[in-house]
Amino acid sequence: MIIRDYLSLRKLEVLILKIKSIIRAVVISIVIGYMSIVCILYFSQDSMIFINQTLTNAEVKIINSQFENCEEVRITTTDNIKLHGWYVKNSELKKAPLIIYFGGNAEEVSNFIHYKDSLKGWDIVAINYRGYGLSEGKPSEKNIFKDAEYIYDSFAKRSDIDNNKIIVMGRSLGSGVAVHLAYERKLAGVILVTPYDSITKVAQEEISYIPVSLFIKNPFDSIKIAPKISTPMIALAAENDTFIPPKHAIKLVEKWGGSHEIKIVKNTEHNTIQNGEGYWESINEFLIRIVESLKSE
Known part of the structure; x- marks a missing residue:
């Protein structure tokens, strides 16, 4: 037993x-x-x-042949990186108002030139990020931010640009670049398309089981500096955006330090918002208000 x-x-x-x-x-x-x-x-x-889209010289020639009053631009940064893009003469004024455009994470910015007729009266600058188009170098939050400041400085001092009427426009990833530029430089207005509060917060929502903030290298923390910015701003969010849901734009707008508004563009997604009803109308109404406010100063 x-x-x-x-x-x-x-x-x-x-x-x-x-x-x-x-x-x-x-x-x-x-x-x-x-x-x-x-x-x-x-x-x-x-x-x-950074899903960089590149261009060949042959493709650039085709782009140049498609548009009138469109000039290739090459800018050499302080660390000797050559950036490439376009300057569109879209105004008849001797000293023209200017929109500086920053694109999305998978966008080659020559596509934006197709919308120049929707922004009549405003010259446009669209320079590809490092590693995009024909721009040299490797993109990072730090590099893109510094390049944005350098692009602004290069055009603000031109005699054919009215540096009191410079607007920055950023789409998706570029909204964070636009917010940074508004924090660092004097601007007449800010246009944010499908913006986020921070890349960290957007990523955390998608990967809830990992503390994203502990390892992300490019947080693009727009909401952190938003309360310190007094420049007038309009945000446009796509109603059915699953990539950057509208709630992220709303949170950013709620923290903005200056006058602000948001338009939710109905029946659109992240990459179709520009086709939505009232999208361009809202942008142009904002531009008109900016010009009128400058007249009264």
Whole structure:
């Protein structure tokens, strides 16, 4: 009897050890799997944020032939990186008002030139980010922000630009660049299209099981500086945007330090908002109000 009980106890101990071993192996596998996901996200995040679209010289020639009053622009930054884009003469004034445009994370900005007729009376500057189009270098939040300031400074000092009437317009990723520029430079107005409060917050919503803020390298934290900006702003969000849901735009607008408004463009998505009813009308009404407010100063 005693021997039988002893053997049963030994079997139970062996079983418990096996169970502990299995649990330990499962826990280790989960930890390794989790850390692997974190490592993959950390080292691949740049390629997920910056989906650079390149151009060939032949494609640039085609673009140049499509548009009148469209001039190729090459700007060399302080760290000797050559940026490439376009300056569209869209105003008949000797000193023209100017819109500086910053595109989305997968956008080559020559596409924006197609909308120049929707912005009549305003010259347009659209320069590709580093690594996009024919621009050299590698994109990062720090580099793009510095380049935005340099682009502004380059055009603000031109004799054919009215530097009291410079507007910045940013779409998607570019909305964060526009917010930064509004914080660092004097602007007449800010136009934000499908903007976010921060890339960190948007990413955290998509990857809820990982603390994104601990490893993200390019947070684009627009909401942090929004209360310190007094420049008038309009935000346009797509009603059915699943990439950057409108609530992120609303949170940013609520924190804006200057006069602000938001338009939710009905029946549109992230990449179709420009086709929505009232989109261009809202932008042009904002531009008219900006010009009128400057007259009264």
